[in-house]
Amino acid sequence: MSATHSLETGEPQAKWAATRRPTVLLLAVSGMLSSMQFTLIVPSLPSFSEDLGVSAEDASWLVTITLLAGAVGTPVLSRMADMYGRRRLLLAALGLLVAGSLTAAVGPGFGWVLAGRALQGCASSIVPIGISLLRDIMPAGRAGTAIAVMSATIGLGSTTGLLLSGILGSGALGTSGIFVFSAAGGLLAMAGALALVRDAGVYPGGRFDVLGALGLSVVLGSVLFVLSKSAWWGTHPLPLAVISGLGILAACLWIPQQLRSARPVVDLRTAFRRPVLLTNIATFFATAGMFANHLLTAHEVQAPAGLGSGLDLSPVDAGLVMIPASLTMAGLSPVAGMLLNRIDGRKVLALGALVMSLSFVFRLFTHGSLTAIVVGAALVGVGTALSFAAMPALVMGYSPAQDAAAANGINSLIRTFSGAAASALFAVLLSGFAVSAGGSQFLTQAGLALAFAAVAASCLFASALALLLPSSRDTARR
Template sequence: MTAPSAPKPTRSPSAITTVLALSGTLVALMQTLVVPLLPDFPRILSVTPDDASWLVTATLLASAVATPIVSRSADMYGKRKMMVICLAIMVAGSVMAALGGTFLWLIIGRALQGFSASLIPVGISIMRDELPKEKMGSAVALMSATLGIGSALGLPLAGLLYESLGWTSIFWVSAAAGTLLLLAVVLVVPESKVRTPGRFDYAGALVLSGALGSLLLAISKGGTWGWGSEPVLLLFLAAALLLAVWIPYELRVGQPMVDLRTTARRPVLMTNLASLLIGFAMFANMLLTTQQLQLPLATGYGFELNVITAGLCMVPSGLAMVVFAPVSGGIIRRFGGRSALMTGAGVMIVGYVGRVFFYDSITWVIIGSTVVSVGTAIAYAAMPTLIMGAVPITETASANGLNSLVRSIGTSTSSAAVAAVLTSVTVPLGAARLPSFDAFRDVFWMAALASAASVLAAIFIPRITTHRPAAPAAAELVVQGRVLAPDHRPLTPAVVTVLQTEGEPVDWSRVDTDGNYSVALPGAGKYLVVANAAGWAPMAEVFDFDGRTLKQNFLLHERLEISGRAAIGRRPVAGAVVTLLRATGEHVGTARTDDDGVYTLPLPAAGRYIVTMLHPVTHQAVARKLAVDNRSVTVDLTAEHLPQRTGAERTAAGRTGGEPVRA
């Protein structure tokens, strides 16, 4: 029995939202600050353009590896703690890049800056823990919007800093911003009590890191190295092999890095698929807009703006995302995350189709880009809401981390696809070949189709998702325990669901291989707990939570089974072999009858089966068909007495050394 510590003073929801939303801005800045300098870095650092591109690739790879690891650690060890660690690493990377002076140190610094990507899923999970329910939708929408404003500000800000103070200034500004945000997190953001202690899955994290690194490196470098080149093909092969090892391992390990069974649930799976597609469509908007604005006037659709001016043209898109954040929150509160996701994707479709036909003025380009950004903001705000409504409270950070990772794979794929199209559909301009507007039009249609596909994915998300009651952050406590059989051995797979006595859902948890579960309760009171394990009758009982007892085991008493009696006539058959087969012929299980002819077999999954009995001496056999649902089944296996054998039968039995088999 463990007593919770005294509640800390309540922090201002507005202050928490502001600090966490600024972390989203910082992440976007880390991803875009070096982009305007890429053409000059080969000269500054005496490297090739391909080498200079590693300044972006290193951050991408580090963020992909860090996000699931940091998010899982946040659920286990504390969310604010992991935010502070990530910010400290990012500040260290910024200082290292500013002071190092060499290409190697710059690459290392940029990789460390990639840890900032984990701030988004961890920050969103803190919002769920600390903010009132009525404010969470708007807060998540604002955080999503700051991603846009950060990307929009990064391009002109980097250009201004570079021209005014030199290239190292962008890293000093990053270090200063990270330091200020770190202090703000420590002073404003409380540490959540919602966490899941346990063993960290080091092996799963290592294999997943290798798979993600190989996959994203192949995607990001495929256009440069050649999609059919040996390094790229080997990287794709390595990613496939590592995932082939990782997936079955995660399904067996007690406390996995990623709960694949939860991830495979339709609400989570479809939301992640939609996130991949929205990420693809969103990134195409930023890439194409800045390129079109900077291309020469001679192309017929370019405007020949410099980097700073082109970046300033992106600011309206970012500001529109902030302005529409309350709209996103309102759609989520009134109609749910599913409707918000479909609305956002629909707005993106309108924006991209408009960009196909309206492109001959800077005003139209800005309007088209802004419409796409507004749709992105609405869709991005819906994704964490859908994820958090479909996973256990104690897994919100890791689930949001996976969703962020899926979005980053979408953006990386978008970058590779855009580069491939723009370099293959070109027109001559003097001695150079530049992308034609047909290339831009092709990508606009690709992004519109990706947005439409995300609408299709959203259709398959269940309309009714979990609506958990709001709970004060100081009152929400995690209760742990085990689901056990009467002999106290752990039962798995099993699920524990907690409801209010009025029937409203509170939380749920899938047990690990040791039978352990963790659920978050909003405070003392009576709750209805339902425990269900495969092959056992479910248990439902009222749990009177006193706010102090944080350990509670649940015992299931009735095992579901197939049972019956084997007999010849009226005489029981001891030691008979009873076998259960699927109707399609696969073996399921075998048992022997006791001295009274009684047998039992664990109840299999619902379906059609065949159960057989084989006499141990006479080899007389009996078979019966049965249909299994979720209830115990009684099947008696009875055969008639053997008739007297004829001479021919005795002769045949003598030749084969056995008895004739009769049903």
């Protein structure tokens, strides 16, 4: 690759203006497609177990491997986007999604499907790369709205994946239909990106820090593996202890190496700068609210009616209950963007996290009513739309413009870890406040109340952290 990559400067500005709106839509759809990959196979895991002839525990690796690959691939591809061109790496991420989908669709066995799912995980870098592209090409007064729409795709894609899973998996192609759908969507998105997306920056190029990327892979892989397999401590303590030790050792070697590197994979000096660090910590605690909304809502409505708060609904019905929350997120994202264009991003984040906290307090005191559950979940969606719009805008406002994709990649990674931590804590709660029914375990009323209270406190903490951030018209910064 050459040392400098830039936009073709001869293209008329009028043409740019005409393609901005379709470009925003294309990037949003691409982001939604990438976030779908984490949930698209979850309801169909029993079918995958049967079709591939593996145990339920082995089939769960189809989810774990995607999380691991996404955790590693997102910061790596985002850093490469800042070095070699954001459009180029957007196309690469979409290409990995297509390649992974086709590998999983036609592969002859479990190993091939596992490899395909790993490639699909790398597509999670589409969101941070897309957000950095939008900041480059959108006028200052409209960047906030475009970024908010892109951020909303994370929650919308996750919920859509849960709803589409059963439909696609029960079609003529069976579970392979899930991967064929992803491949077709990825190809269409690639075609759209080739036609509509242009780089609007100059990139330094240079030598990529391969050693730093390998070290980061070990560190992130170890942490996320231990989080996602936290239930193994009772049955497989030695492997988890070894992997934890390996991660700690790798971190001790990787951090000094990154501080010495001229172009590190993760700019630790920027990442630990107070505004960026506080934003990422607030992101972790606020994002827990979104994931908890999915987990606890599905759990509450599927619980047996005899538990007092359960509605005894099917998994498909549980997915339908989340539709209002997803539509709320999507519908309010332009409103969140307009707020970003007018007031500080920190105030938008603080407001969003506070709304989420109050929504979980509402859910704490309302049980047993489908209407109350739907309203409560939708209110969390309101707070999520505001919070998720502000997070990337703040990160970019506090980071150098040439590192926009990498900075958003780290913020996106924080969201992934928050989801893994929320799932792990949910498993811990189940171990202490569970009742068995129909071969499954459900939280008791006390356990559910404790979960709602803990998430409310988490979001309130995020709101308080946001107010500690320095005032900045971050979305207007160029």
